[in-house]
Amino acid sequence: MATQPTLKDIVVRYQKLDSALIYDTLDAMGFPQQQLDLAIAPLDVNMVVAGPAFTSKWVVSEETKKVASPRLEIRCNSYQMLKEITPGCVYVEDVGNDPVSGGLGENLGISVKLAGATGVVCDGGTRDRKALVAMEFPVFSRFSSCTFSWGRRRFIDCQIPVRLSGHVSRWVTANPGDFIFGDCDGILVIPKGLTVEVLEGAEKVAEIEEDQRKRLLAGEEREQVYKVNRYAHIRRVVA
Numbered sequence: 359m360a361t362q363p364t365l366k367d368i369v370v371r372y373q374k375l376d377s378a379l380i381y382d383t384l385d386a387m388g389f390p391q392q393q394l395d396l397a398i399a400p401l402d403v404n405m406v407v408a409g410p411a412f413t414s415k416w417v418v419s420e421e422t423k424k425v426a427s428p429r430l431e432i433r434c435n436s437y438q439m440l441k442e443i444t445p446g447c448v449y450v451e452d453v454g455n456d457p458v459s460g461g462l463g464e465n466l467g468i469s470v471k472l473a474g475a476t477g478v479v480c481d482g483g484t485r486d487r488k489a490l491v492a493m494e495f496p497v498f499s500r501f502s503s504c505t506f507s508w509g510r511r512r513f514i515d516c517q518i519p520v521r522l523s524g525h526v527s528r529w530v531t532a533n534p535g536d537f538i539f540g541d542c543d544g545i546l547v548i549p550k551g552l553t554v555e556v557l558e559g560a561e562k563v564a565e566i567e568e569d570q571r572k573r574l575l576a577g578e579e580r581e582q583v584y585k586v587n588r589y590a591h592i593r594r595v596v597a
Contacts, residue, residue: 365410365446368537368557369476372408375560377543379567383559384546386589388596394530394545395523397500398479401487405496407477407540410550411532412447413520414439416461417454419512439516445474448538452520453482459510460485460503464493471495479538479545481522483507498540522547552595559592 363371372380377393384392400407414436443449449470453461462470462478463486470478477496484490484499500523517534524530530547532538537548537556548556566588573583 363554368553369408369446371557371561372537372539373406375539375557375564377539377541377546379560379563380539380546380548380556381544382589383556383563383592384548386592386594387552387556387559388594389549389552391524391527392530392547392549393525394479394481394540394547395500395525396544398481398498398523398545399500400540400542401484401497401499401502402491403542405477405498405541407448407479407496407498407538407545409446409448409476409538410444410553411450411534411536411538411547412443412475412516413450413452413518413532413534414516415452415454415514415518415520416456416511417514418456418510436513439513440469440473442516443470443473443475447475449475449478450520450522450532450538451478451480451482452522452532453480453511456482456507456511458503459483459505459507460501461507461511462497462499464489467493467495467497477538477540479522479540496540498545555593562591563588 460483462484467490480499483501483503485503487502490497519531519533521529522532532547535550537553539546570583
């Protein structure tokens with residue numbers, strides 16, 4: 359029986375790939391809708407994020423309005439959330455389509471990073487862009503804004519399924535533990551149970567593509583090179 363790779367090994371191997379290889383693998387498996395909206399982009403073109411999702415849910419709110427929920431009053435607040443962040447995760451924010459605020463900035467970025475997160479994906483605004491880039495902390499967001507989120511966003515819960523804006527489909531659901539991969543070409547949400555299978559499939563596609571490039575550079579006709587089906591090894595999960 360094959361040994362299951364560690365999370366560290368999985369992350370390192372994913373980081374050697376790119377989003378196009380991973381998307382093609384998901385597409386061949388029957389999951390073409392796993393790409394997030396292209397407006398959610400890295401603060402710097404060289405940023406790459408890879409790891410299991412730690413999700414958080416926020417809503418747009420006035421500061422004076424409260425949520426009538428004992429759970430929220432007792433346990434669930436953003437300070438407690440930081441204590442629950444899992445090492446090696448990607449911190450994923452559903453901010454309720456907030457079109458105004460810059461939420462996570464330098465100080466929260468420091469806290470999230472020190473708590474163990476390896477990067478951030480926010481379907482909304484962040485701020486302190488220069489500082490986050492200088493921290494070499496991968497952050498992907500829709501925009502950067504100096505507008506303070508205090509009183510404009512309200513924390514609801516963490517480690518629950520969240521809905522993020524999609525590229526192929528309108529929405530993509532990210533569940534806690536789903537694997538997140540993002541680079542300058544896009545962000546993908548890989549279902550937790552398929553993390554290793556997608557990785558191995560994409561690695562094989564990468565090998566085939568490298569061979570095709572060598573053949574093209576050697577002057578071989580493109581028609582001959584592309585007779586190879588580089589996705590034949592991938593299992594179709596969804597018909």
